[in-house]
Amino acid sequence: MTTEFEVSQQQSLQLLISLHRLLRTVRQAAPANGLYPTQLIVLSQLLQGGPMRVGELAAQVPCSQPTATTMVSHLEAMGLVAREPDPDDRRAIQVTLTETGRETIISVTHGDAEIIAARLAELTPEEAAQVLAVAPLLERLSGQRVDQR
Template sequence: MTTSVTSQDALQLVVAVHRLVRSLRQSAPMRRLQPTQLLVLAELSSHGPMRIGEIAVRALCSQPTATTVVTGLESSGLVRREADPADGRATIVVLTAAGRETVLSLAHGEAELLSERLSRLSGEERERIRSVTPLLRRLADPEVR
């Protein structure tokens, strides 16, 4: 049996996921980063050093915005710029140890909050959430087929 997904279904999922993430971030004890800053740190943590242009693509922002975000993160000691080993004229942005710790701390804080909320669900509901997690991870990848 094939079940089609309507645009309305997709919209409802997008809204629900955004609301969940937003409520976790607003409730987390460490809220000193803007969403784009956190996204840049997470991308650097997941994919390693990259040029500003790639950061802009991954963070879905303009290159000037990515530059501004990186400058702010750099002044906070969370990233640093280094010469690109592939092209000495270019620079890459590298996550510092403080940046990595910040990403982990924020992620663990949000995970603790989510765990607390999940504990309020029934066992069956928790199992449904666990079973859909790999699918959400796949959908988060723009390359999903």
């Protein structure tokens, strides 16, 4: 027998606000080298998935293709990504992460992880375990898959 579980709009809003506050405190504690959160998502997608066309990036972020094109242009001007011919279709261009881009996203994510680890250490071991147990569910809610490494 299945019982239906209802989440109120207020509960959903509170979860969203809490997640935003957590991310904001992480961003304030470890500035992301002048990068916007969406740019960080693009860099992390390229790190995880390898070279992608702009349309694929737009779908992964998610954002519109014109927004992704603008982001890629800014990241390219910063030396974090490069545009290269797609080996499968020479008429198409794919975006690749440069070594500087790779180092940048790894540095930012490691810094962010250190801040989260410090915040988790402020909780009881049981509370920290509860928060960590929720991570796969939040990943499912985000609609994105992340490789477990």
